[in-house]
Amino acid sequence: MGRVDDGRSGAPAEVAWYVRLLPFVVLVGGLVVDFLTPTQYTSASFYSVAPVLAAPLLSLNGTMLVGLAAIAADTAVLYHFDRLRGLSGMSELLTISLVAVVAVFINRVLEARNARLRSARSVTAAVQRAVLPEPPARVADLRIAARYEAAEAEAEIGGDLYAVQETPYGLRCIVGDVRGKGLDAVEAATLVLGSFRMAADEQAALSDVAGHMLRALRREVARREEGERLEWFATAVLAEFPYGGDEVRLVNLGHPPPLLLRRGAVNAAEPSEYGLLVVEGLGGGDTVVDTFPFPAGSTLLMCTDGVTEARDARGRFYDPVARLAGAGCGRPAELLGVLLDDVHRHTGGPTEDDMALLAVMREG
Structure with a gap:
């Protein structure tokens, strides 16, 4: 079955509420892994995945919120382990910020597609009522x-x-x-x-x-x-x-x-x-x-x-x-x-x- 939009900004109607929590679960999981593992291990991939997951699952505001939360979480981890000033830390934070921006762009592309789909469905519904x-x-x-x-x-x-x-x-x-x-x-x-x-x-x-x-x-x-x-x-x-x-x-x-x-x-x-x-x-x-x-x-x-x-x-x-x-x-x-x-x-x-x-x- 195709993805059905509920008319709100980028939020698909058929996605269950607990599925929409997945980006936040990934963020929390990244923080847990970072604070429970040695310093040389990093959960940067968690913070990059979360905004990408949010793009098809959440609205524009939700995607932006997850992106900002991922940046904030990575910044907090880097500061806590005194890696924020290093080259690797700055590179990691820049990558996550870029992924968050790309996630917002993906969300807008999907919303544009959904708008066209809603328009096509309204035409189809009108044809159905006529026929x-x-x-x-x-x-x-x-x-x-x-x-x-x-x-x-x-x-x-x-x-x-x-x-x-x-x-x-x-x-x-x-x-x-x-x-x-x-x-x-x-x-x-x-x-x-x-x-x-x-x-x-x-x-x-x-x-x-x-x-x-x-x-x-x-x-x-x-x-x-x-x-x-x-x-x-x-x-x-x-x-x-x-x-x-x-x-x-x-x-x-x-x-x-x-x-x-x-x-x-x-x-x-x-x-x-x-x-x-x-x-x-x-x-x-x-x-x-x-x-x-x-x-x-x-x-x-x-x-x-x-x-x-x-x-x-x-x-x-x-x-x-x-x-x-x-x-x-x-x-x-x-x-x-x-x-x-x-x-x-x-x-x-x-x-x-x-x-x-x-x-x-x-x-x-």
């Missing part, structure tokens, strides 16, 4: 929650996507994944989301929404160079919750099937036929809409393959059906929190792929 806005917490009798977690903490956003939209035909949702990483993946995800939002309002049938998205993706691919076309590949699952109904309609476009949770039971909503949301030369055929009962108390959980393909230390995939069976659903936000915590326990740390999750619960 993946927070869904409404409640629509009619449906409660909704979404989470996005990037595999790389510095990235914050990638090719996984979700969207929730109120339409004349019911609440419509999408969770999907586009191939690739970085800005290219964000561009493709934006195209998929834009085509979904437009079609969700205009198309009465959920299958026509999928068809509109496929045509939009293929039009964009046709504009690309030959070598780029195979890189444009996406999977998605569309869901429609008719207002006042007790069912959910699903279209699966090559995506991991959603999960239906009710009263401790967890079942995968396997499609009768998978559709495709891919580039030219593939796909075709009719898009199949599957209908599942969705009475009060039911929850639909949609996620990307970052969840289902998360591996433990022995290489075993995460199985949400088995892991969530018997667990109380709770509200959607609570369910997503439980699921993400369980995935991290399974992997023993960060996952290797991004994860997008969306949960919709019908109250009763």
Whole structure:
């Protein structure tokens, strides 16, 4: 994980308080060694190391304080052993003073880098809010929650996507994944989301929404160079919750099937036929809409393959059906929190792929 700055002058937020004490411990250790060993031994290296340690761990003021303390400690030792006036003593003190100045310079360089990182993160956060806005917490009798977690903490956003939209035909949702990483993946995800939002309002049938998205993706691919076309590949699952109904309609476009949770039971909503949301030369055929009962108390959980393909230390995939069976659903936000915590326990740390999750619960 990268170093995270907390906004203060050069002090990284993720460094524990006891780690920040290390420069002072080194200084004290140097003094102890100097006063407990014969005169010919010196701890000048301790006094040189302490400011260098302080540069990445402490703020500007903290780094300057450690540097001055190192100079003062060495001066006291040299005076105590009557070496301050000698050439070797003066050379030693000059070296430590120079190291303290260099440590301040290093601290400023790191702070400048952190400032650029904070700026980049603010831009990334703005992009994330624009591409993946927070869904409404409640629509009619449906409660909704979404989470996005990037595999790389510095990235914050990638090719996984979700969207929730109120339409004349019911609440419509999408969770999907586009191939690739970085800005290219964000561009493709934006195209998929834009085509979904437009079609969700205009198309009465959920299958026509999928068809509109496929045509939009293929039009964009046709504009690309030959070598780029195979890189444009996406999977998605569309869901429609008719207002006042007790069912959910699903279209699966090559995506991991959603999960239906009710009263401790967890079942995968396997499609009768998978559709495709891919580039030219593939796909075709009719898009199949599957209908599942969705009475009060039911929850639909949609996620990307970052969840289902998360591996433990022995290489075993995460199985949400088995892991969530018997667990109380709770509200959607609570369910997503439980699921993400369980995935991290399974992997023993960060996952290797991004994860997008969306949960919709019908109250009763």
